Amino acid sequence: MPKQPRRLAGSRCHGEMDYMAKHGMKRARPAELVAGTRRVISARLAYLPADTLAGDASGAFDWRARERARLDDPQAAVVSIYARGRDYHKVLRNRLQTLAERIEREIGAFGHRVFTDSAPVLEVELAQKAGVGWRGKHTLLLQRDAGSLFFLGEIYVDIPVPTDAQTSSDAAPESPGAHCGSCTRCIDACPTGAIVEPYRVDARRCISYLTIELKGSIPEPLRPLIGNRVYGCDDCQLVCPWNKFAQAAPVADFDVRHGLDRATLVELFGWDAGEFDTRMQGSAIRRIGYESWLRNLAVGLGNALRAPAQRLAPEARDAIVAALRARADDPSPIVREHVEWALRAA
Numbered sequence: 001m002p003k004q005p006r007r008l009a010g011s012r013c014h015g016e017m018d019y020m021a022k023h024g025m026k027r028a029r030p031a032e033l034v035a036g037t038r039r040v041i042s043a044r045l046a047y048l049p050a051d052t053l054a055g056d057a058s059g060a061f062d063w064r065a066r067e068r069a070r071l072d073d074p075q076a077a078v079v080s081i082y083a084r085g086r087d088y089h090k091v092l093r094n095r096l097q098t099l100a101e102r103i104e105r106e107i108g109a110f111g112h113r114v115f116t117d118s119a120p121v122l123e124v125e126l127a128q129k130a131g132v133g134w135r136g137k138h139t140l141l142l143q144r145d146a147g148s149l150f151f152l153g154e155i156y157v158d159i160p161v162p163t164d165a166q167t168s169s170d171a172a173p174e175s176p177g178a179h180c181g182s183c184t185r186c187i188d189a190c191p192t193g194a195i196v197e198p199y200r201v202d203a204r205r206c207i208s209y210l211t212i213e214l215k216g217s218i219p220e221p222l223r224p225l226i227g228n229r230v231y232g233c234d235d236c237q238l239v240c241p242w243n244k245f246a247q248a249a250p251v252a253d254f255d256v257r258h259g260l261d262r263a264t265l266v267e268l269f270g271w272d273a274g275e276f277d278t279r280m281q282g283s284a285i286r287r288i289g290y291e292s293w294l295r296n297l298a299v300g301l302g303n304a305l306r307a308p309a310q311r312l313a314p315e316a317r318d319a320i321v322a323a324l325r326a327r328a329d330d331p332s333p334i335v336r337e338h339v340e341w342a343l344r345a346a
Contacts, residue, residue, distance in 0.1 A: 033120065034113050034156045039163070041155040042123075042130035043099070044141075045092050047082045048149045049256050050248040064238050071227060071235075074304035074312050075320075077265045077297065079285070080208065080232025081149065084261055085254035087284045092116040092153045100155050111158035116151065123152040131164045134179060137198040138186035138236040142179070147243035179242075186236035192225045195236065207233035211296045212288055217337060223299050224306065228265060230296040231285055257283065265304060266323045269297045294335045298324065302342025321346045 133143035194205035280286035
């Protein structure tokens with residue numbers, strides 16, 4: 001997902017993410033998740049690759065415009081910005097652990113546990129209470145000087161560290177302190193209508209859920225809406241005015257790897273299982289597995305074939321059809337199903 005936990009709308013809107021409902025009370029009460037917790041330290045880490053922000057000689061370059069242009073290119077394979085570098089789980093967890101150790105050197109030993117999108121933690125709510133930012137209508141945390149392109153992490157501690165003074169970020173979402181006003185750009189931009197109302201997302205329609213969390217077949221009515229997004233979706237963030245303030249990642253770990261900011265669907269669809277494992281070593285993408293990777297790419301290729309003729313040259317169309325036919329007998333029934341769907345447009 002656009003990489004912060006989302007607030008889901010209503011019963012079963014978490015799709016197959018049953019842990020969202022299973023751990024409901026623990027998610028809302030830190031001391032029930034980790035016994036003895038007295039405070040939660042909330043932190044953020046920007047993930048926008050530095051080279052993504054690099055401008056041209058005039059300084060007029062708009063990285064968001066480039067991202068939107070790739071969404072309009074039927075041949076492009078669009079991977080969510082956060083997943084183009086190293087797996088954020090390890091990077092942020094290590095930095096949080098280092099912070100905890102620094103605190104220990106100052107005050108002595110104390111009980112603690114670090115989290116980053118790895119347990120039933122209400123990260124956005126905790127960050128909002130800590131004054132890190134406010135929840136936007138797309139359900140992600142926003143900050144005035146950083147937008148929403150950052151990861152969240154927490155250190156649960158068993159000591160009464162001083163709390164930050166309340167800020168306007170603590171205001172209820174409907175109050176003026178939310179800083180979104182009447183803007184609905186994120187809601188209007190969602191390709192599948194997954195943001196069903198301000199501050200509520202139906203994960204079953206969210207492209208990030210469909211391409212990452214969902215195992216098995218992607219519902220056929222939603223496939224055309226996915227376009228060329230093969231891992232996650234950033235649309236609601238690309239249109240958010242606050243992301244003109246997005247900051248470059250302070251670490252090289254999130255630099256783009258293996259050309260994932262310019263790869264084509266046919267190129268990635270040609271990887272065999274060994275190449276996928278090798279190239280995606282240390283990447284969050286590897287978590288979905290090769291089968292889901294091919295499934296997602298098949299949907300993207302099918303959507304490319306459905307693009308208007310003027311947007312896809314005949315030789316590009318032929319290459320896509322050839323790539324799909326080469327996997328028509330794939331050992332995975334999931335892959336075969338999505339390849340068959342894609343070839344219907346050939």
